[in-house]
Amino acid sequence: MPDELLIGEAWRAASDGRTIDIHDPATGQVVGRVPDASDADLDDVLAAAAAGFATWRHAAPADRGAVLDRAAALLLDRAEAIAAVLTEEQGKPIAEARAEVRQAAEQFRWFAGEAVRSYGRVLATEPGRRSWVERRPVGPVAAFTAWNFPAALPARKLAPAVAYGCSIVLCPAxxxxxxxxxxxxxxxxxxxxxxxxNLITGDPPRVSRRLIESPVIAKITLTGSVPVGRELVRLSATHLQPLTLELGGHAPLLVLDDLDDAALGRAADAVVRAKFRNAGQVCISPSRIFVQDAVHDRFVAAVLERVTALRVGPGADPDTDVGPLANARRRAAVAELVDKAVADGATVGCGGGVPGGPGWFYPPTVLTDVPDGAALLTEEPFGPILPILRFADLDDGLARAGDVPYGLAAYVFTSDLARADRVIAGLDVGMIGVNETALAAAASPFGGVHLSGYGREGGTESLEAYTVATAVTTRGTV
Structure with a gap:
């Protein structure tokens, strides 16, 4: 398992020897160190990416796909070792870590097939004149990823870049x-x-500034926070590089009153599974649950029954359902949101309170009677907090669901197709789940609107993100 910078062909330490500590969220202990890249290292990686692009842009699409296909097989062969490292440095349960490595392999394998499908088109023109549009790789990519999915997020950027002929400098959290x-x-x-x-680790503001201010970088992609997204947009103004930004969300989930008890139970299963996966540190996690009055109390009871049965512990323990938060600042932010909501009048159904002992644990927490003005309903919680709110009719539910500046994902649970269609039409987001909370897949575009960012990765839409359209027109004679 490498723990160095990859610049060109060589894995290496930082040129000045500086390092960054990696902590185990379950214990808070240092479990590794990685290089803190120097400015000289960053200059070297820019030169390496420029040289790599000069070669790779001309590689046959089938050859690019073959690299991704072999890499996918290697990830699956190494899945157990990679998953163990993922859990150690990020904290999620080992079963989730294994699934995430498989998801990364799926990204590689799917884009291996897409490499040969970067189609252009021929335009109808007059005799003696020919016009067509071809897709060309955009150039060297600077890719910045968050810490919540250390395999899936890098894979979502590496796979299309490699497939479509770009070089890439990956900057993981x-x-x-x-x-x-x-x-x-x-x-x-x-x-x-x-x-x-190529791969660089180091101080994020310094690394991003040095890379983006270089004319070598032709494309920027970020999965991160709104403040970071705004900063990268500002930095990109010098060279006007295009950006793909996935900046998080605050997903509403509506539970409608046409569900019977069995369907309510299935909805509760789906909500608890989606909300507490990765300790709630999921950008598309349902984070505001709106339940219609007639089924509210029964749904709350079903959720509490399931949440109180969840096992909290170190991710390496196979019996763990919910691991620690990834870092101390995230736990502090989660605790503050819960404390503020309770002070404003919310009721704690279960959980709440920072436990003693080592690690950055916070219990799965269900809140009811959360007042509309609570910070929890406007700030992305990114933790194991589940607020359940009442709504009267569908107009009320849709209005409250859309009352945030984010627009990444949204969900509805209903047995009425006509009502489902009405909700779909009334949600202004990038992704919608109907009786389903698993939205991320290699074949599906991932991204949002408003403060959730712009651009899409995944699916055939990635062709737009990693290539440019070049129009060619020829005439047979001068």
Whole structure:
């Protein structure tokens, strides 16, 4: 398992020897160190990415796909070792870590097939004149990823970049970077030429500024926070690089009153599973649950029964359902949101309160009677907090569901197709689930609107993100 920078063909330490500590969220202890890249290292990686692009842009699409296909196989072969590192540095239960590594392999495998499908089109013109549109790789990519999905998020950027002929400088979150290193190593071992795939760890503001202010970088992609997204947009103004921004959300989930008891139970299962996966540190996690009056009390009872049965513990324990939060600042933010909501009048159904002992644990928490003005309903909680709110009719529910500046994902549970269609039409978001909370897949575009960002990764829409359209017109004679 590598723990160094990859610049061109070589894994190496920072040129000045500086390092960053990696902590186990279950204990708070240091479990590894990675390089803190110097400015000289960043200059080197820019040169490597430029050289890699000069070669890779001309590679046959089938050859690009073959690299991704071999890398996918390597990830599956190494899945157990990668998952163990993922859990150690990020904290999620080992079963979730294994599933995430498989999800990364799925991204590689799906885009291996897409590499040969970067179609252009021929335009109808007059005799003696020909016009067509071709897709060309956009150029070297600077990719920045968050710590909550250390395998899936890098894979979502690495796969289309490699498939469509770009080189890439991957900058994983410094809290959990070694998983991304394992993905990059798989691509290198699968035959990616030198400089096509590079990886840098270091102080995020300094790294992003140095990379984006270079004319080498032709494309920026970020999965992160709104403040970071705004800063990258500002930095991109010098060279006007296009951006793909996935900046989080605050997903509403509506439970309608046409559900019978059995359907309510299935909805409760889905909500609890989606909300407390990765300790709630999921950008598309349902974080505001709106339940119609007639079924509210029964739904709350069903949710509490399931949440109180969840087992909290270290991610390495196979019996754990909910692991620790990824870092101390996240736990402090979660605790503050709960404390404020309770002070404003919310009722704690279960959970609440920072436990004693080592690690950054916070119990799965269900809140009811949350007042409309609570910070929890306007700030993305990104933790194991489940607020359940009442609503009267569908107009009321849709109005409250849309009363945030985010627009990443939204959900509805109903047995009435006509009502489902009405909700779909009334939700202004990038992704919608009807009786379903699993939305992320390699074949499906991922992204949002408003403060949730813009652009899409995943699916055929990635072709727009990692290529440019070049229009060519020819005439037979001068």
């Amino acid at each position: 410094v809290e959990a970077p070694r998983t991304a290193m394992a993905l990059v190593a798989a691509l290198q071992d699968a035959g990616a030429p030198d400089g096509v795939v």
